[in-house]
Amino acid sequence: MTTRTVQAHPHAIAAREERRAEAYAMGINEAFIAEMVDRFYASVREDAMLGPIFDERIDDWPKHLGQMNRFWQTILLSAGNFTGNPMMKHLAIPTIGQEHFQQWLRLFYQTLDDIAATPEAVRHVGAKARMIAESLLTGIWVHRDRSDPLEKKVELPDV
Known part of the structure; x- marks a missing residue:
């Protein structure tokens, strides 16, 4: 049996490098992500x-924290070094709701403002x-609560 190495398409590599360069130009790099996390x-x-x-x-x-660093490096720098299923982790929390995501974002935005x-x-x-x-909250409504997300109103703060 032979193993095959899958190579990324040159256009995909160029797009990833462009997103990384744009992030670096904004001051978003590995050190920033580590401090943010x-x-x-x-x-x-x-x-509380x-x-x-x-x-x-x-x-x-x-x-x-290491896992979250890899997650945000993948999101912000197209690093591709995160493995995991955030949706399943959040679905497993029976009491999590919109108010938790609102608070999560408030704290997140405050951290961004600070650094x-x-x-x-x-x-x-x-x-x-x-x-x-918003994606996690909608997934919780659909998969855990069996709600129609179109009948709910996402109320999350903007940056």
Whole structure:
């Protein structure tokens, strides 16, 4: 049996490199992402609403922070080094709802305001975070709650 290596198409590689260059120009790089993840999750752990939810589920914070670094590197730098299923992790939390995602975004935006080098970085990263929150919330409504998402109104803060 022979193994085949799949090579990315040159256009895909060029697009990935272009997205990475645009992120770097906004001040979004590996060091920024590491600081963002560390500061954000420190605020989450101290938060009265979100802290207990995370503390119940995460017993190895360095491992979780590493996973979140890889997640955000993949989202923001097209790194492709994240493996996991965020939707399944969130579906497994029986009490999570829109108010939790609202608070998550408020803390996330505050972290961005504190550390982002440029207003463009705040807008870009904040928009990605909101898109992720909206996607997870909609998935929870559909898969866990068996609700029609068109009958609900997503009310999440914008950056």
